[in-house]
Amino acid sequence: MSKVKVLVVDDSAFMRKLITNFLSESPQIEVVGTAKNGKEALEKAALLKPDVVTLDVEMPVMNGLEALKQLMKNHPLPVVMLSSTTTEGAENTITAMQYGAIDFVAKPSGVISLDLYKVKEELINKVLLASRANVRAISLDNTGEIRKHQRIRTFHDRKNQRKKIVCIGTSTGGPRALQQVLTKLPENIAAPIMVVQHMPKGFTKSLAQRLDSLSLIAVKEAEDGETLQNGTAYIAPGGFHLLVHQEKGALTACVEQSPPRNGHRPSVDVLFESISALTDYEKIAVIMTGMGSDGTAGLQRLKESGNTKVIAEDETTAVVFGMPKAAIQANVVDIVVPLEQIAEMIAKYVEG
CATH class of the missing domain: 3.40.50.180 (Methylesterase CheB, C-terminal domain)
Structure with missing residues (x-):
């Protein structure tokens, strides 16, 4: 069976190495490349054609949200976000889900998580699951921008309605x-x-x-x-x-x-x-x-x-x-x- 090819994106060299090592422990996964910012991620995704991308939010040059938006517009791929559990991190994660990320893994202790091993199994499982996800189902209103929908219809006031x-x-x-x-x-x-x-x-x-x-x-x-x-x-x-x-x-x-x-x-x-x-x-x-x-x-x-x-x-x-x-x-x-x-x-x- 062919391995799931993964591109790891994080601005921290330490985190890139850690995530790569953890994913490589699975016999079903091959890390085909890494990127240190969103711009590099887009270039490498086009070049390496990975099955799944793991994506950090906080990065220089181009952050994870902007990279995700561009990726889903031009080369739709299953993406698993790595996010911090701060209020801002949670808000960014929810935005990322709306932009088309399949799932996310919460870093146990901030941007540089020395204890990332605590979520190693979760990370492996979510990458494998993402590789089987129906990316075609993620239609993005072209840009991932959110619009209020029109209401369907108003309800009539009915007496004695159950x-x-x-x-x-x-x-x-x-x-x-x-x-x-x-x-x-x-x-x-x-x-x-x-x-x-x-x-x-x-x-x-x-x-x-x-x-x-x-x-x-x-x-x-x-x-x-x-x-x-x-x-x-x-x-x-x-x-x-x-x-x-x-x-x-x-x-x-x-x-x-x-x-x-x-x-x-x-x-x-x-x-x-x-x-x-x-x-x-x-x-x-x-x-x-x-x-x-x-x-x-x-x-x-x-x-x-x-x-x-x-x-x-x-x-x-x-x-x-x-x-x-x-x-x-x-x-x-x-x-x-x-x-x-x-x-x-x-x-x-x-x-x-």
């Missing part, structure tokens, strides 16, 4: 997919929207803030004990499970740190299973791009509870078709649609 709740689960490729969906929902949508995006602590707040700035609905990181409101999307904080409880006719968010499920915290299954216990609500569940099968067990529970419509993202637009595929194979999906039609289906089910 109460609804929307829940969304996603992983690799999810930040861009969520942007496609949440920015198209009407601001007066008659349901709260619960979201689990697999992401470590420190990054979900930046994701929520960015999506909130682009969307007609409100988007925020979920807080423990808060009352859920229609027209608001609540994103599970990284490192915490998100559940929904029903108390005295109102829904509240529960944010907690019970053990990870299938290696994930937050877990889509945990959210979906908690929503399956809501008796007098109609549920709309969405499963989108991501590796693995998180969400399928929760969807099975939702379908058993009744009053549930399940939407899965189509293979043509999913960056990684693992999570939707698992749900489809389990026969718990009502409709499969490409990413650009998911918001429309959510709106249809909520209004119906």
Whole structure:
């Protein structure tokens, strides 16, 4: 089997050497070159034609975000970002995901991470996964610039309409997919929207803030004990499970740190299973791009509870078709649609 060819981009010679050594430990990976800034990265990507690029954000001459934008415009390739966990680092990482990066690895201790070995296995796994990602699914509005979408339609106030709740689960490729969906929902949508995006602590707040700035609905990181409101999307904080409880006719968010499920915290299954216990609500569940099968067990529970419509993202637009595929194979999906039609289906089910 041919090896996955990787170009390593970092302005630190030490970090380039460290990343190269770690990736080279995998028999499935060959580091074909390194670059010390974004300009050199673009030149070497055109010359060496790697399968995957690992890209640092903070670099001289041309930074990682600008390099990423140019790369996705001219030579679309799977890119894995290496990012710091500072607030600015998290914001840059979320921007990079919108520009087309497949995934990211958080450096344990800043720009020069002497303890990078702590994320060695994660780095190897994410590079291998990125090599199999559907780069064609990452259409960039040509430049990667973000525009507010037009709302689909406004909701009519209907008396005695059954109460609804929307829940969304996603992983690799999810930040861009969520942007496609949440920015198209009407601001007066008659349901709260619960979201689990697999992401470590420190990054979900930046994701929520960015999506909130682009969307007609409100988007925020979920807080423990808060009352859920229609027209608001609540994103599970990284490192915490998100559940929904029903108390005295109102829904509240529960944010907690019970053990990870299938290696994930937050877990889509945990959210979906908690929503399956809501008796007098109609549920709309969405499963989108991501590796693995998180969400399928929760969807099975939702379908058993009744009053549930399940939407899965189509293979043509999913960056990684693992999570939707698992749900489809389990026969718990009502409709499969490409990413650009998911918001429309959510709106249809909520209004119906």
